[in-house]
Amino acid sequence: MTTATDLLPAARGGTGTETRGRRFGAFRLFGGQSNSGGESTAKRVQFASPFLPYLFLAPQLAIIFIFFYWPSVQAIQSSFYLEDPFGFGSTFVGMTNYTDVLKSGEYLGIARFTAVFTALVTFFALSIGLLLAVKADGVIRGNAAYKTLLIWVYAIAPPVAGLIGMMFFDQHIGPIVELARWFGWDIKVGLNYFDTAFSMVVVSVWKQIPYNFIFFLSGLQGIPVSVREAAAIDCRSGFRRFWTVILPLLAPTAFFLLIINVTYALFDTFGVIDVMVKDKAANNPITLVYKVYMDGFRGNDLGGSSAQSVILMLIVFVLTIFQFRFIERRVHYN
């Protein structure tokens, strides 16, 4: 049986002695220059015609343009208009859509919740994923079964995860609700802001742990045995060894996962939220993406919704720059 970890390049890298210049499989997803020492080994291809390479690139560029840039430009454009949904008339309103949104106390509340939600989901999904990976790495007997069980959850689609979570947290039949009531906590998802937020975080984290687990595990297995042995000789405390040796070596994986998890919490939790609030946000917390959907698709306010998506785009842009400029500096790839 092949587990997902086997499919990752880093996992296949095994525990051999090739230490220098090895990249963690995860980071390869970024493309670019991840191929270490690559300059010497990569073949330089000379094209006869200078246009040929562009021709080869054209399909990819076309896809990027049609599915990413064009919609983005359209969103920016329609964010300056107030438009009737059927497209009969649109009025140029300048920055009104933006000021309306940013003045709205509700929107700012949702933005605050989104920030907290993203931080919590990212933190818990990463730390629990790492903990499980470290523990799984230490298991010798039956580790394939153990890993498979942990990875399984990743195959669940977010709405299904939301549905399962909803059942666990259902006001009337949820087992977790029963359990919490026993401790004196009356969980009311869909009614109480905090309780709904709590269950959203739990379900979203639960959904993302397996993903992080896979990457951390493959990262861990990529750490050469010789390094571990040397560390074990130098330091008896397993905990300290982990902090000073293992974790820095995992940093590239962790950095990659940080970006993926932030994006996940911002965007991919949509399905979970949708199922949890049952299409009726009411007094329950929602994230910015969900608000875009509510205003655009349910409320038919295209201009306002476009302005919100542009704001969201900017937030992600700033966040990405921040991550690459400031956090990546602390990551050592060699």
Added chain:
Amino acid sequence: MFKKFSLAALTIAFSATSSFAATNITWWHGMAGRNGEVINEVSKKFNEAQSACALTPVSKGTYEEALASGIAAFRSGEQPNILQVFDAGAATIINAKGAVIPAEDLIIKAGHNFDRNAFIDGVRYFYADSEGKFVGMPFNSSAPIMYINDEALKKAGVEAPKTWEEFEAVAPKLKEAGYIPLVQSQLTWQFTENFFSRNNIQFATNNNGYDAVVDTQLKVTDPNLIMMFDKLKAWKDEGYFAFYGAGWNDNQKVFEEGKAAFWIGSSGSFGGLQKTAQMPFSATFLPYWGSIKGAGTNSFIGGAALFAMSGKSDEENKCVADFFQFLTSPEIQYFYHKATGYVAITKAAYELAQKDGYYKEKPVAEVGIKQLLLPAGDWSKGYRLGFYPQIREIMEREYGRIFSGETTVKDAFDTIEKEGNELLARFAKTAG
């Protein structure tokens, strides 16, 4: 080999010629499950009843998704012939001048008779313009009614209330008997929109929004509505009313399990409730306040209507008109009424159901129609407000805050009015 294939292709082509002559029309709707199946059955009946038109129904998910796909399709010129739009989305499609052909014009142009008075009072105005011309063809219509747990009433020794005053009198006894006296499933529809119709109070300026979109403003700070929610809050604190959030089923479930005495739900829930309720139940009208002068008028419909989209050929429009005509025939209305629990929309269909003895067998099925047939007041005809789905969201949020004690009723309605009016002003700009 090639011969065989071409022969097969020819056979298929010829076997399909019977429908070649027919004009194809499509119908996008937002119904799934049993109600979606009934739509397929209705379409099948229409296709079998005549040969000129072939109707294809397509389920587009929920009401909101159907409207969103209809809009997207219209913008790219790929719209269906018929689009089902729900009550809160009515203003969106009706105010987009030129997106739809008014149902009444379409039917008359196709050479059929159209009699507005053939429709039940509570149905007649909601999808019509301010002159009463039908823009949408009412399809699945429901009214908010009060379902009654018969066991609970017997145990407490009380009668079902007609007014909220009477409810206040019986609630303590029901609570003593171990029941939650009251639950409901959609505050915006049952305790706001229909509060205005049942108690005959103005909901919004410009004739509840029917006359114009510009300068239409909500009047939700009406002292009577504030009184209603003050009462609801007080009842909740005393244990006479329970609130499980904006989710429909969370509130319905308590009634199904026999824990609640009264549940305000939709007349269209009757079909499902027969299967899920664990105790005998009956139903009565949505209560009103005896203290409000002129209260007790009819409620207007919820549910959805069918809209004939513009930009189609005359032949196709003729087929749509034929279908609307077919749909309002007493037999089809009666069939639909029985299969789904939605009310019959024409008086003839109602009479047919009466004659057939359906209500003797299922008296609950008649409550919704009877409530729609109550005398109409000036403000019981409906409302037409832009960006209304979003206004409903604001209401849902504020109502949640009222019951969790985060805000006072007065402040909540001030917020709803302020934010709602901002949305209405924005909508006026899009429609202007």
